Amino acid sequence: MTIHKSVLLNEAISGLNLKPGDIFFDGTLGGGGHSKKVCELFGRSVKIVGTDRDSQAVRRATDKFEKLDCDFAFQTASFRNIDKILDNLNIKAVNGILLDLGLSSDQIEESSRGFTFQKDEPLVMTFSSESGELITAGIILNEWSEETLSDILFGYADERYARRIAKKIVERRQVKSIEKTFELVEIVKSAVPIGYRKGRIHFATKTFQAIRIAVNDEIEALKEGLAKGYERLVAGGKMAVISFHSGEDRIVKNFFKEKKMAGNGFATTKKPITASEEELGRNPRARSAKLRIFEKSKIDMGQNEK
Numbered sequence: 001m002t003i004h005k006s007v008l009l010n011e012a013i014s015g016l017n018l019k020p021g022d023i024f025f026d027g028t029l030g031g032g033g034h035s036k037k038v039c040e041l042f043g044r045s046v047k048i049v050g051t052d053r054d055s056q057a058v059r060r061a062t063d064k065f066e067k068l069d070c071d072f073a074f075q076t077a078s079f080r081n082i083d084k085i086l087d088n089l090n091i092k093a094v095n096g097i098l099l100d101l102g103l104s105s106d107q108i109e110e111s112s113r114g115f116t117f118q119k120d121e122p123l124v125m126t127f128s129s130e131s132g133e134l135i136t137a138g139i140i141l142n143e144w145s146e147e148t149l150s151d152i153l154f155g156y157a158d159e160r161y162a163r164r165i166a167k168k169i170v171e172r173r174q175v176k177s178i179e180k181t182f183e184l185v186e187i188v189k190s191a192v193p194i195g196y197r198k199g200r201i202h203f204a205t206k207t208f209q210a211i212r213i214a215v216n217d218e219i220e221a222l223k224e225g226l227a228k229g230y231e232r233l234v235a236g237g238k239m240a241v242i243s244f245h246s247g248e249d250r251i252v253k254n255f256f257k258e259k260k261m262a263g264n265g266f267a268t269t270k271k272p273i274t275a276s277e278e279e280l281g282r283n284p285r286a287r288s289a290k291l292r293i294f295e296k297s298k299i300d301m302g303q304n305e306k
């Protein structure tokens with residue numbers, strides 16, 4: 001069972017403008033919501049290739065799709081390896097790509113990997129559900145330098161008290177290693193001014209976001225996924241990206257802009273699409289979501305036929 005509610009579901013799928021005979025790459029399967037929509041609309045006439053770094057998500061989505069009548073190939077992998085994934089399936093190019101970034105509500109609520117400051121869990125924060133990942137939140141918090149911590153907090157989450165929080169993290173770990181989420185919440189609380197503790201968003205939100213992005217190398221994965229994904233789109237194919245914070249959205253916007261300047265296509269969304277009032281009413285998580293869609297130039301440079 002998945003509790004994740006898909007964000008900008010109709011907007012993303014209709015924006016991709018898929019047709020019977022097409023191949024769709026869902027780089028972030030999660031609860032399988034976007035792919036399920038494609039399956040409902042096209043049945044077996046659109047092939048769905050799906051990946052997620054989280055093997056639990058892939059297993060759940062596979063169970064769900066085995067009961068549906070659709071053509072799918074799911075695997076545990078990062079979308080940054082789209083080239084190898086498609087090579088292994090003997091697919092040269094796809095017609096639509098979706099990247100719905102970040103984490104799913106299933107991971108927040110059920111993974112026990114420390115994604116939320118609302119539950120006292122071990123500081124893991126890996127998208128991958130396999131143990132043995134090289135980097136965890138615990139390693140970053142207990143081993144990385146104060147300067148790097150500060151850079152992450154500022155660079156990945158615009159945390160204005162980055163330096164103060166980084167200093168407190170280092171002070172605390174000299175006394176005892178930092179193991180659980182509530183310890184991190186306490187550290188942040190002790191580092192920020194009282195006014196900030198009472199702000200509209202929880203004072204630990206940005207710290208958790210920044211550490212998660214660092215653990216999963218999300219920025220580099222996105223850059224690689226965009227570049228390799230673009231290469232594997234057919235002429236006239238579309239790429240839709242849903243991002244959840246300004247750092248991600250900036251990367252997507254700039255990537256689409258560069259491609260346009262080089263004459264390689266254009267964004268079909270002049271401004272990012274955001275959630276309607278109706279969607280926000282049933283899913284507050286959609287509040288920060290921004291959808292941008294890019295169409296690759298229709299002139300085939302000779303590279304990508306399926």
Ligand SMILES: C[S@@+](CC[C@H](N)C(=O)[O-])C[C@H]1O[C@@H](n2cnc3c(N)ncnc32)[C@H](O)[C@@H]1O
Pocket residue numbers: 004005006007027028029030031032033034035051052053054057077078079080100101102103104127128221
């Ligand atoms: C917001 S959820 C996707 C939800 C999905 N679109 C749905 O409607 O059910 C994001 C998912 O992307 C996965 N993810 C994040 N980065 C990834 C990457 N680089 N490669 C593959 N999956 C990734 C996460 O593990 C998570 O399950």
